[in-house]
Amino acid sequence: MARMPLADRRRQLTEAAIRAMARDGVPRTTTRSIVAEAGVSLSVFHYCFDSKQALLESVIETITAHYVGVVKDAIRPRATLRETIRAGFQAYWDHVAAHPEEHMLTYELTQYALRQPGFEHLARRQYELYSETYCALIEQLRGMMTFELRVPDTVLARYLAAMTDGVTLNHLVLGNDRVAAEILDMISDHVAGLIREEAPAV
Structure with a gap:
């Protein structure tokens, strides 16, 4: 070998x-x-x-990295801040559509970790990672445009993690692309409404 x-x-x-x-x-x-x-x-x-916990944590981090990469690439300045935000969500959603089995696995990992004594911290780490990922994406957006949030970054990050988690599970169950797109449009509108846009970064 x-x-x-x-x-x-x-x-x-x-x-x-x-x-x-x-x-x-x-x-x-x-x-x-x-x-x-x-x-x-x-x-x-x-x-x-050295343990199954270490493997599962690596699995969780790797699945997250799979779609974070495409979202980061999609977040680039567009005509409006709202369009930039929506493009990021679309990149995530394209990954869901292309790899539903990976996203289904994330929910199974959560349930498995919560039911296995000694593994509960993995479920917590999984959802902390989702929020940390959104915080990093917000910072990436700040590097392109100057704006002020009406809520703390961490609050918005947890909100976005909860919203995308819910719409992904809804889609895995119901399989309705139109409904998912409508929800992501609404989330994008809401996020844009939480931002007070200022002058573009030089």
Whole structure:
């Protein structure tokens, strides 16, 4: 087996775990099924992760990173601040439409963590990560345009995390693209209404 840097090997095993869990479900995914998916030995897994909690945290962070990257790329100055915000939501939604199995897995991970004694902190970390992600996106937007929020960044971040979490689950259950688009339009309008826009950044 070719030698690989630890960070790359962890990434390989995490992506394999995501595929296996999305296919088989979290409770039915074993360490052996993950290494089989990755094509590595069991000893490699234990070298990379010292616990199942560590693996699941890596899975949560990696799934989040999958769609955060496309959202960051989509957030660039447009004709209005509202259009910029809506483009970010659309990039997220395009990822939901293209990878519904990953987003479904996030809900299963939450439920699994809440039901497993000793794993509860992973569910908390998952939702803290969502809010932290929105805080970072707000800061990215501030780097492009100067504006003042009518609410604290952290409050808006938690609101956006809750809204997108809800609309994603609603879509996974009902599968109605039109309804999802209408909700994202409304969220964009609401967020734009919470911003007092000032002069563009130089």
